[in-house]
Amino acid sequence: MxxxxxxxxxxxxxxxxxxxxxxxxxxxxxxxxxxxxxxxxxxxxxxxxxxxxxDQDEFVYHEMITHIAMNTHPNPRNVLVVGGGDGGAIREVLRYPSVEKAVLAEIDGKVIEAAQNYFPKIAGSLTDARVDIQVTDGIQYIAENKNKFDVILVDSTEPIGPAIGLFQKPFYEGIAEALKEDGIMVAQTESPWFNRDLIRQVFQDISQVFPITRLYTASIPTYPSGLWSFTIGSKKYDPLKVDEEKLISPLGTRYYHPGIHRSVFQLPIFVQELLTGKGE
Amino acid sequence: MxxxxxxxxxxxxxxxxxxxxxxxxxxxxxxxxxxxxxxxxxxxxxxxxxxxxxDQDEFVYHEMITHIAMNTHPNPRNVLVVGGGDGGAIREVLRYPSVEKAVLAEIDGKVIEAAQNYFPKIAGSLTDARVDIQVTDGIQYIAENKNKFDVILVDSTEPIGPAIGLFQKPFYEGIAEALKEDGIMVAQTESPWFNRDLIRQVFQDISQVFPITRLYTASIPTYPSGLWSFTIGSKKYDPLKVDEEKLISPLGTRYYHPGIHRSVFQLPIFVQELLTGKGE
Structure with a gap:
């Protein structure tokens, strides 16, 4: 069979x-x-x-949701991952020696359990002393923790079911308040082939909340279309203006390196156009 | 049903x-x-x-097999496409005003016919006066046309069936002889996820024939893994050393633009490593 x-x-x-x-x-x-x-x-x-x-392609997603923002901030000490119960983003966050605390706010404790049972290489870092696991609604957690984080990663599921609120403007406003005055956020924002309206809406929402908004992509074979987008909102630091000399080379990565830090923002024309609605 | x-x-x-x-x-x-x-x-x-x-994603492949090499050569006049019977690469080649002649050497005339019947937007340029369609074995055509082309694109099927010879070193040696002294070639070379041994072998073979060898990628949803590789062999011009000011912005493209000309060579670490066999 x-x-x-x-x-x-x-x-x-x-x-x-x-x-x-x-x-x-x-x-x-x-x-x-x-x-x-x-x-x-x-x-x-x-x-x-x-x-x-x-197991095989998780490194692309987890590295790429993490390192652009983490390496753009000059000194990320307090980091929050919303969602991301598998622990992969936390693992990548902990590659930075500056990190003192990494909070995981995952609504579904069963996801954490399953990751620890079946994905030890992904979830292994969840036992690190710097990690604070909060099994809670990310939206609520954000509302209760203002002016606290240097970097917030929104590692959500698809925009249906429990994650719907994580793709809406009030959530980004809450994130802005939970970030410090020079904080930076990144959210996974689906496929430029299949989710063009969603990406455009999220980009517009984030750009109304943050002075610097940027879209970048990575290639993930098991995700729809194989091409995935991430959207950054930043209060102060622009990932495109970071001095390449100052970028850290996080040890152990298999996709990210400082050489691609800027190149991933060089979007194909059809991706540029989705942001403006041109070519639809 | x-x-x-x-x-x-x-x-x-x-x-x-x-x-x-x-x-x-x-x-x-x-x-x-x-x-x-x-x-x-x-x-x-x-x-x-x-x-x-x-229909929907052909532009990625056809633009990306064509424009990196065409825009690296300062004055491409004679161009050969081996394979590529659908006409998509020829369409992209003809976007350059410098082109005087574009030869299509396709072994299977039925592919050309089918493309003209069912893919008019892809095959439409095949009736252009600059196009010379040769229904013939590309290997034989190359052997009979020495020192003739500025750019040769190897737009082959997978390395089984009729295209086996197009992934072997003697073919690249023949291409080098068919190119002028400052000529440049590019070949489609499959998925960095699923065809690592093939890519490594082709890269080694091409680097033994050409002084400049470069690998780059593009995201194509209907191809295996969604991530595709292309390998360049060049006698004189290095795509990474082209003055960005001198790059042409080909009209009508939807993926390629001068801004990504260099960024597509910034390979993820796991792709860099396949070239050396590290991490296998």
Whole structure:
């Protein structure tokens, strides 16, 4: 018998991946959580029928949601990850010696548990002494912690289910208040092929809250279209104006290095155009 | 009834895409040729069961196999495309006013016919007066045309079936002889995720034939892993040393612009490492 995991990433297109076995299935308080072992990408976490992370390509997403902002801020000491229960973004945050505290605000404790059981290389850093795990609603946590963080990473699921509020302007306003006066945020913002309206809306919302707004991309094979976008909102530091000499080379990365820090902002024309609605 | 096209891009992973209807099927002298109409990507050409091009994302591949080399050469007049029967690379080549002649050496005339019937926006330029269509074996054509071209683009199918010879060192030696003394070549060289040994071998082969060898990538959703590589061999001009002021902005492109001319060579670490075999 052959088992294949098939995900309709849009109503009309998707990926299919051969699996060795199913490892875990549960309905948590917030979402359906599945762990499967695939032949191509190793263990795969699936939330509400969508790939969240896999052993083989997780490094792209986790490095790229983290290092652009972390390396733009000159001295990130307090960092918050909203969502990101698998622990991958926290692992990348901890590569910076300046970090004193890294808070994980994940709404679904079952995601953290599953990551610790099935993705030890991703979740391993969650036991680090600098990590403070808060199983709570990120929106509420932000509201209760003002003027506190140097960097906030919004490592959310898709904009349906529990993460809807994480793609709305009031949330970005809350993040701005939770950041210090020179703080910087980044959010994962979906595919430039399949989510053009969403990216445009988020970019507009963030640019109304932060003086510096930037979009960049990375290539992630198990995510829809293979091309993924991230949006930065920054109060003071512009990732494009960082002195390349001062960039840290985080040890152990496999995608990010200082040489790509600026190049990832060089967007293909069709991605530039989605920000303005041109070419739609 | 729902029809889905499913392609195993590797033995264990692939894409699946809903189709409106099948438009064409034939066994040519060289390969199986299918045209289907998909919901997500418009018309799709499939050769031997692998996506070659689609209406929606063809621009990425065709622009990116063409403009880096064309814009690196200061005055490309004679250009050869090996393979590329759909005409997309020729269309991009003709965006340069310097071009006097663009030869298409495609082994399978049925691919050209099908492109003209089902992909008018891709194949439309094949009727341009500067285009010389040669339905012939590219390897043979190269051997018969020495010291003739400024730029040669190797727009091949996968390295199985009719295209095997296009991924081997003697072919690159032949290309070097078919190029003028300041000529430049580029070849499509598959996915950095799924074809690491192939890319490494081709890079080594080309670097033994050309003094300047460079690898760059582009994001193509319907190709395996969504990340695609191209390898440049150049006798004189280095794409990384081109004066950005002198780069042409080809009219009508949707991916390429002079701003990404250098940034696409900034490779993620895991792609850099495949060239040396490190991290395997």
């Amino acid at each position: 052959e088992l294949w995991y098939t995900e309709k990433q849009t109503p009309n297109h998707g990926i299919t991946s051969k699996i060795k076995r199913t490892l875990h299935h549960e309905q948590t308080e917030f979402q359906k959580l599945d762990i499967i072992e695939t032949e191509q990408f190793g263990n795969m976490m699936v939330l509400d029928g969508m790939v969240m992370t896999t | 729902e029809l889905w096209y499913t392609e195993k891009q590797t033995p264990n992973h692939g894409i699946t895409s809903k189709i409106k209807r099948t438009l064409h099927h034939e066994q040519t002298e060289f390969q199986k040729l299918d045209i289907i109409e998909t919901e997500q990507f418009g018309n799709m050409m499939v050769l031997d069961g692998m996506v070659m091009t689609t």
